[in-house]
Amino acid sequence: MKRIGLLLAVVAVLGFVVADGVLAAEGAKGPGGRGTFGKITKIDGKTLTITSERDGNKTDVTATVTDETQITIQAPVKLADLKVGDRVRIVQGDTRAGGEITKIDGNKVTVKGGRNNEEQTITVAEGATITASVKAKFEDLKVDQQVMASITDGKAVRINVGTFGPRGGKKAKE
16 A cells, blocks of 8 residues: 555656656747747757756747748947837836837837836936847857747747846836
8 A cells, every 4th residue: 555655656756857858848938939039059051059947947949040930139329329119128126118119208218018018117327237139140140148038930030149138127217
């Protein structure tokens, strides 16, 4: 009887381990397959290997870059360089705003994005860090770059190179 109990316990533990591994692999794709966050660890021809890490588990995801793949790199910009339609991230102390610019009024920038796709307005002060997505080419991709990639059927739809640190901070308020 003890052996059956022990056997059932082992099977249950193995089930959790396998399920956790599957969830880690699914998590590398992001919810709904929206994005893989990780580091480029290999470039072989037009195929990238992106290594994601979640809860200490590393998962390799491969994606082929095609002529249709949209590639962007996060680059620092100045307030004066911004225009409606740009995709940006603004960090000012512990306040963050990110998404697509919908309005600029002097030093007030309104962006739409985030998890709830809501609008936020931030008054940009001297010393704020602003980064924007700038179009790039396949040749700009390098091993060890951090990326967020949208992958469908093994093909990279969009790759964004940048530093994707912890989200958080306070939402911008007008």
